[in-house]
Amino acid sequence: MKTVDKTLVNRYWSEDRKFQLIGKKKLLLLPWESPEVLVTMDLMNPEGSLTRSQTKKLLQVNHMLQLLRPTLDALTKQFPLVRIAEAAAGNSYVSLILAWYFKNIAKHPAMILSSDSNPKVVEQSNDRAKALGFSDILRTAVAPLHDFSWESLSQSLFPEHWPEEVKDPKKLRPNLFLALHACDSLSCRAIHHAMQLKADHLAIAPCCQAELAAQWKELDTKTNPLRVICENPNLRRSTAADFTDAIRLLLLRSLGYEGEAIEFVPSEHTPKNRLLLVERKRQFDLKSLRSYLDLKTSLPFGQIELERLTGKELEIYRERLDPI
Ligand SMILES: C[S@@+](CC[C@H](N)C(=O)[O-])C[C@H]1O[C@@H](n2cnc3c(N)ncnc32)[C@H](O)[C@@H]1O
Numbered sequence: 001m002k003t004v005d006k007t008l009v010n011r012y013w014s015e016d017r018k019f020q021l022i023g024k025k026k027l028l029l030l031p032w033e034s035p036e037v038l039v040t041m042d043l044m045n046p047e048g049s050l051t052r053s054q055t056k057k058l059l060q061v062n063h064m065l066q067l068l069r070p071t072l073d074a075l076t077k078q079f080p081l082v083r084i085a086e087a088a089a090g091n092s093y094v095s096l097i098l099a100w101y102f103k104n105i106a107k108h109p110a111m112i113l114s115s116d117s118n119p120k121v122v123e124q125s126n127d128r129a130k131a132l133g134f135s136d137i138l139r140t141a142v143a144p145l146h147d148f149s150w151e152s153l154s155q156s157l158f159p160e161h162w163p164e165e166v167k168d169p170k171k172l173r174p175n176l177f178l179a180l181h182a183c184d185s186l187s188c189r190a191i192h193h194a195m196q197l198k199a200d201h202l203a204i205a206p207c208c209q210a211e212l213a214a215q216w217k218e219l220d221t222k223t224n225p226l227r228v229i230c231e232n233p234n235l236r237r238s239t240a241a242d243f244t245d246a247i248r249l250l251l252l253r254s255l256g257y258e259g260e261a262i263e264f265v266p267s268e269h270t271p272k273n274r275l276l277l278v279e280r281k282r283q284f285d286l287k288s289l290r291s292y293l294d295l296k297t298s299l300p301f302g303q304i305e306l307e308r309l310t311g312k313e314l315e316i317y318r319e320r321l322d323p324i
Contacts, residue, residue, distance in 0.1 A: 001131040002046045004035045012048030021055070027062040028069075028105065029097065037100045040128050041093060061097055067262065067275065071201050072101060075175050081161060082110040083154070085174040085199070087145050087190050088182035089114040092125035092138070095178075099134040110137050111158045113174075117144035145182075145189050150174060150197050174199045181207035188305035191248060191276075195255055195310075202257065204276040205264050206245055213240035215302035226301065244304050245274060250295065251306050252278050253288035254314060284317045293318075 013032035021031070029037070031044050038044035043054050043061070050058065075082045082102070086095045095114035102110040116122050125140040139157040143149075151169070155162045166172065177199035179190035187206040194202045213236050221227040229235045245261055252259070259278030 001127070002039050004039045004046055006035065008046075009035045009048035021050075027059075028065050029058070029062055029100070031058070034100065034104070037096065037132055040131050041091070041096055057093075061093065064094065064264065065097060065101065067264070067277065068098075068203060071176060071203070071277070071279075072098070072106065075201070076106050076108045079175055080109065082108065082176070083161075083172070083174050084110060084112040084176045084178070085150060085194075085197075086112065086114040086178040086180075087116075087143075087148060087193070088179050088186060089116045089125065089140065090118075090121055090181070092116075092121070092128070092140055094180060095125070095138055095140070096128060096132070096134065099129065099138040100132070102137055103134065111154070111161050112138040113150070113154055113157055114138060114140040115143040115148055115153070116140070117142065145186060145193060148193065170198065173197055176201045176203065178203045180205040183207050184209055185211050185305035188248065188309065191252065191306055192309040195252070195257070198280065201279050202252070202259075202276065204248075206241070206248070206274060206276070209241045209244040209304075210237075211304055212244050212302045213237050216240055219301060224301070226299070240302075243299070245276065246295070247292070247304055248306055249276060249278075250288055250292035251310050251314075252276070253285050254292055254317065255310065256280055256282040256284050286317065286321055289314065289317055290321060293321075 009032060018032065031038055031048060031050065035044060035048065038058065039046050043057050044050055084095070084098060086092065089095055092114045095112050099110070099112055102108055114125060119142045122140045122142045126135070129135045129138040129140070141153050141157060143153060151172070154172070162172070174194070174197055177190070177194035177197065179187060179194075180203070182190050184207070187204055187209070191202065191204055216226070216230045216236055219230050221230055224230060229239045249261055257278035258281045259276065262275050262277055264273045264275035
């Protein structure tokens with residue numbers, strides 16, 4: 001791990017440079033205040049300088065933190081120990097930042113169980129957590145999503161937070177479940193998994209949703225009212241991605257979550273900038289189920305993984321809908 005030279009960092013960050021970086025914005029994670037975490041995550045050079053791409057990433061990470069802050073603060077008030085799961089975490093940037101947040105800003109107990117299918121990134125994330133002194137809060141496991149068991153992983157990774165006798169497993173559920181840029185239908189599977197765990201909040205940043213676009217490509221374009229979109233690869237990709245997220249949001253709402261699709265990072269940084277941020281409020285919502293069914297009636301083209309995964313569950317609630 002790279003070590004920080006604080007004297008050089010302080011010398012580098014003159015008032016002029018600080019102003020150039022943030023202007024009058026208030027960022028939570030600042031290079032001159034928290035150099036260790038940024039250097040360890042390769043988001044800053046050891047003497048304090050930032051490349052263009054590190055600057056971009058630093059602003060993105062801060063934006064993400066601002067978006068999640070109301071959720072984190074609510075969880076801190078509600079739970080003596082905040083339990084967080086991240087799936088398909090890659091380098092665990094967000095988990096590391098959340099660990100930093102709980103240690104330095106919230107100063108509140110938390111356990112963050114991060115996971116990915118790739119052993120290399122998992123090892124790196126554990127090394128980084130160790131180097132930063134975050135291992136008491138953040139531990140990362142090799143776990144492909146189909147094999148991700150919150151219960152057995154938290155039991156083995158955080159035995160200190162797992163009671164000998166579990167009286168009410170619901171109380172040990174994740175309070176926040178994150179999956180950022182899990183490719184294509186992996187986002188659907190992450191959403192479904194989090195819903196099954198009854199996670200209190202979900203933060204899902206979808207990525208390269210090709211599933212619906214591939215089905216639209218095969219449609220008979222003579223009779224299809226969406227033909228201009230289906231025939232044009234660029235429009236097909238972006239419109240299908242919007243529909244995919246609209247369907248995900250309606251299914252989440254139908255099954256009791258409230259929330260919106262919001263901008264995830266400033267749009268000048270990346271086109272993949274949507275975050276579905278939702279909170280579990282009830283068991284189901286018939287109005288949203290009706291909206292979902294209306295959407296499917298007017299545009300009955302294709303199906304996404306989350307529809308297949310939630311199909312049976314929704315069937316029960318469909319029976320409660322008034323006939324039109
Ligand atoms: C595009 S990266 C996103 C990483 C990180 N969440 C981010 O936003 O920077 C997708 C990650 O998903 C992981 N992945 C791919 N298939 C997976 C699966 N079935 N289960 C869990 N993780 C998977 C990959 O190893 C990779 O780290």
